[in-house]
Amino acid sequence: MANTLALRVNGRDVEVHFDDPDMPLLYALRDELGLHGPRFGCGLGQCGACTVHVDGKPARACITPVSALAAGQSVLTLEGLGTPERPHKIQQAFIDEQAVQCGYCINGMIMQSAALLETQPSPSESDIRAALAQNLCRCGTHQRIVRAVARAARA
Numbered sequence: 001m002a003n004t005l006a007l008r009v010n011g012r013d014v015e016v017h018f019d020d021p022d023m024p025l026l027y028a029l030r031d032e033l034g035l036h037g038p039r040f041g042c043g044l045g046q047c048g049a050c051t052v053h054v055d056g057k058p059a060r061a062c063i064t065p066v067s068a069l070a071a072g073q074s075v076l077t078l079e080g081l082g083t084p085e086r087p088h089k090i091q092q093a094f095i096d097e098q099a100v101q102c103g104y105c106i107n108g109m110i111m112q113s114a115a116l117l118e119t120q121p122s123p124s125e126s127d128i129r130a131a132l133a134q135n136l137c138r139c140g141t142h143q144r145i146v147r148a149v150a151r152a153a154r155a
Contacts, residue, residue, distance in 0.1 A: 006071050009033060010080025021067035025059075026050045028066050029077060037078025037107045041136075048108035048135030052077050058115040078107045081114060090114045093152035094145070101139035108135045113149045122153055 005016045009029070016028040029035045029052070038061050041049030045060035052061045053076040054069065069075075082088035087095065090113050100106050109132060116123055116131040123131070128149045137145065 003067075005066060005069060007069060008072060008074045009035070010075070010077055016066055018066050022065045023067075024062050025052070025054075025064040025066055025069065025075070026061035029061060029075070035077050035079050039104060039107050041104070041108075046134070046136070047105070048112060049105055051108035051111040051135070053111060053115060056115075056118065058112050076111075078110060081110065088114065089155045090117060090149065090152040093148040093155065097144045097148040097151060099141055099144040099148040101141045105135060105137040105139075109137065109145055113145075113152065116149065117153060123149070125150065 002017050002019050003021065005018070007014055007016060014033060016032055018028065026038055026040060029038055030040070038052050039049035040062060041047035043062050045063035048060070050061040051058050053059065054064065055074050082091045090110055094100060094106065094110060112132055112135050113128075116128065120127055125146060128146050132145065132149075
């Protein structure tokens with residue numbers, strides 16, 4: 001028997017349908033709503049590629065069951081953060097610092113960084129590194145990512 005959950009995703013009201021209450025939010029976002037910013041990485045909540053904001057707080061979509069969300073909760077993905085024409089300041093900073101190499105981790109890095117800047121508008125380098133410590137990048141762009149977050153904080 002299918003269940004339905006009404007959510008607000010990227011500023012618009014949507015309904016998510018699911019048979020399995022343990023279905024990860026990531027599957028609903030990607031498969032049902034066609035949003036591809038959140039990535040499937042490890043599937044264990046350890047890499048951060050799937051990071052989204054749920055009611056303004058970062059959450060790992062791969063381990064957040066849809067059934068754990070309440071009706072009307074707000075979910076923000078990379079697609080809702082900014083647009084190509086009007087990028088969010090953190091997205092623009094990543095572009096300016098050329099902080100993307102393969103791009104796989106960037107969704108999580110940007111979403112985690114945006115959450116950091118909401119709570120700490122002027123983070124120190126150690127604050128930035130601590131906030132991103134659980135987001136994994138294998139390409140080695142950490143230095144540019146840290147510079148991008150610092151740049152966005154100054155913007």
